[in-house]
Amino acid sequence: AQRVTQPEKLLSVFKGAPVELKCNYSYSGSPELFWYVQYSRQRLQLLLRHISRESIKGFTADLNKGETSFHLKKPFAQEEDSAMYYCALYGGTSYGKLTFGQGTILTVHP
Amino acid sequence: KAGVTQTPRYLIKTRGQQVTLSCSPISGHRSVSWYQQTPGQGLQFLFEYFSETQRNKGNFPGRFSGRQFSNSRSEMNVSTLELGDSALYLCASSSIQGASEQFFGPGTRLTVL
Numbered sequence: 158a159q160r161v162t163q164p165e166k167l168l169s170v171f172k173g174a175p176v177e178l179k180c181n182y183s184y185s186g187s188p189e190l191f192w193y194v195q196y197s198r199q200r201l202q203l204l205l206r207h208i209s210r211e212s213i214k215g216f217t218a219d220l221n222k223g224e225t226s227f228h229l230k231k232p233f234a235q236e237e238d239s240a241m242y243y244c245a246l247y248g249g250t251s252y253g254k255l256t257f258g259q260g261t262i263l264t265v266h267p
Numbered sequence: 268k269a270g271v272t273q274t275p276r277y278l279i280k281t282r283g284q285q286v287t288l289s290c291s292p293i294s295g296h297r298s299v300s301w302y303q304q305t306p307g308q309g310l311q312f313l314f315e316y317f318s319e320t321q322r323n324k325g326n327f328p329g330r331f332s333g334r335q336f337s338n339s340r341s342e343m344n345v346s347t348l349e350l351g352d353s354a355l356y357l358c359a360s361s362s363i364q365g366a367s368e369q370f371f372g373p374g375t376r377l378t379v380l
Binding site: 189191193200201202203206243247251252253254255256257258259260 | 270298299300302309310311312314315316317322323325357359361366367368369370371372373374
């Protein structure tokens with residue numbers, strides 16, 4: 158079975174502070190991991206995927222297979238980062254099925 | 268390219284009725300996945316279609332069904348609606364064979380009274 162856990166429902170930081178959104182997963186094979194973001198009144202959109210290893214909007218995420226984690230990090234949070242963040246897992250033979258965590262609401266205060 | 272579109276955006280139905288939701292994927296995308304989003308359960312996978320074939324199905328009752336047309340547009344149908352079916356229904360399309368990287372539509376908000 159595949160599972161994604163985001164332990165924090167809510168996360169509040171001040172502008173300019175570092176932010177880390179935690180994601181742990183359970184999967185027996187080699188998964189693909191993603192972070193999706195949903196800004197207020199907008200659709201769910203892909204933020205980054207572990208395969209591309211790129212930084213989007215200053216966010217990075219490293220897949221740690223030993224700890225089965227895929228935490229999202231940003232060194233200096235901005236107010237426009239306030240949104241709901243979802244970690245998602247795709248298993249190799251899942252055919253179109255993303256397994257999502259429960260999401261973390263990030264609020265960046267001025 | 269235009270994004271994934273879903274119609275209608277809002278629906279109000281009563282218990283026992285049935286409903287059909289539509290999804291048009293990004294041009295060229297052949298995989299369409301459907302999800303149910305609720306405050307309590309979060310995002311849950313319903314099913315996925317590729318080239319008019321259902322390749323995967325989530326853990327939902329048979330009242331939930333879908334289909335895909337030759338132009339990759341997809342519909343999902345919920346029969347005998349229950350109050351618990353009230354949710355945001357999202358569809359997502361992918362150009363990748365395995366359909367891992369998905370692009371989401373705005374969703375259809377279904378309210379069952």
